[in-house]
Amino acid sequence: MAARENCCNSRNTFWVIFGVTQFFGLLAIALMVIWTCVFNGGYKWNGRYHQFAIHPLVMILSMVFLYGNAALIYRALDCVPRWKTKFIHMIITGITLALAIFGVATVFIFDHRMNYGNMYTMHSWCGITTLGFFTFQFFAGFFAFMWPGVKGSIRDMVLPIHRFGAFAILALSLGSIMSGIVDDLLLSMKSKEYRELPPHAIFFNVIGLLCMAYILLTMYLLHRNDWNQGAPLPPPPQFVLEEAQEQPGADPTPVPETSGPGELEKLLPHPR
């Protein structure tokens, strides 16, 4: 009973942090849209700032909000069968990848039209690394986990690397967002104007902080293995067996340390 209560409390904590995370992500996107639509004439495919503005919006929507949610899906949908969750994860990451490619293509086309040159900033290098890494992660994940007939041993080998990849992509995305914001502010105004903290800088600094909070909270939720559908199995309760065998005349039958009915099931291998 106590174990069940602990589990529910732990789940409540998950939902509170998840809700706050979603709020930060949605607020960052809303502020980006408000900045462009209310103060900067909206989004247009006209080769000017209106076209460039598509880039930051689509990148935050894809590499921060959608990617974060795709990674969290295994924690959030814990009562949905694992094969369905895998499928939803694949669909969301696929949409994320398509949007991210579109977002980066937009700024390449814009820079080309304006004759600004390409790939000369730290942001552009960090950004292209993020996109390259994410593209690799998507296809490696697809062939390892979705392709029929791949051996369980290969999936088991790839899974920890795939999990680490999610953290790496979130960290790279954060670096790209931060450097992109700095680039945008420095390239769009004179340094004297920038030092006076105009509304543009306030908006973008707040958006940067919201993205940082979103990514850090997402990483926290991901690192909590007890909220994961496919968490690695706890070690078998060997030490209980050893202790029982040490007692003279004790029953040598191993007694697993379970805290309630159903706990033993958690020790059984997860279907991947």
Ligand code: HEM
């Ligand atoms: C994960 C998110 C992001 C990725 C992967 C990314 C990627 C890129 C890439 C690859 C370029 C180079 C384009 C070229 O050389 O023509 C670029 C340019 C640019 N991006 Fe981003 N970007 C991201 C987010 C942002 C954000 C949030 C902003 C904020 C406003 C931004 C602002 C800029 C600016 C101003 C440029 C043109 C100057 C430059 O090349 O550094 N980016 N981005």
